[in-house]
Amino acid sequence: TLRALMEFYQVEIPKQVQPSLALSVERDELGIAAGLQDRVIQVYEGLVYMDFSPEATTVRDGLECGRYEELDPNWLPPVYIAYREDASEPTERLHNDLQSRFARGEPDVVEAMAHFAHLAESAREALRAGDATELARIINENFDTRRRICELPAEHVEMVERAREAGASAKFAGSGGAIVGTYQDQTMFERIEANLKPLQCRVIRPLIL
DSSP states (O other): OHHHHHHHHTOOOOTTTHHHHHHHIIIIISOOOOOHHHHHHHHHOSEEEEEOSTTTOEEETTEEEOEEEEEOGGGOOOEEEEEETTOOSOTHHHHOOHHHHHHTTOHHHHHHHHHHHHHHHHHHHHHHHTOHHHHHHHHHHHHHHHHHHSOOOHHHHHHHHHHHHTTOOOEESSSSSEEEEEOSSHHHHHHHHHHHGGGTEEEEOOOOO
């Protein structure tokens, strides 16, 4: 919608600003609880490292913007996405208001958020180094950290566990109902499919450009 409006009105908006502008409309005008990450990848597409730390945040056109670094998708090892075809709205949203818990200074949440940022930096370095094993470890640690601070739906946790049993890495791809991870080869991909089929899950290989 934003791109269409920019083209129609012949308006140029800096790429770094577009995610923050979209978020401000959703949050402030429409009252939708949302975050910047989804908006960033919708604008930049592909593979992006995002830094939302205070040191990296700048104000442009009255909006706070993070630092976004476009990475080469060719650095990625094989990636899969699995999602439940029978999933509804994740109940995690009802039970885990991380934003307010962070704002209150809840120690476990504050510590976890700092750790997530560290994991993102480590994942970028693993990608640059072509270290698929380290990247898989980081993906798993991301989910394990989330699990420590959130009450997660058992059926979605089972998806992660089944994928890991197949030898793949796995974490939530958002709030639940879908997972993402890396795998080694076709044999492992077929094991992922077989393990997740009883859970009514479809497994796909995304094309990341």
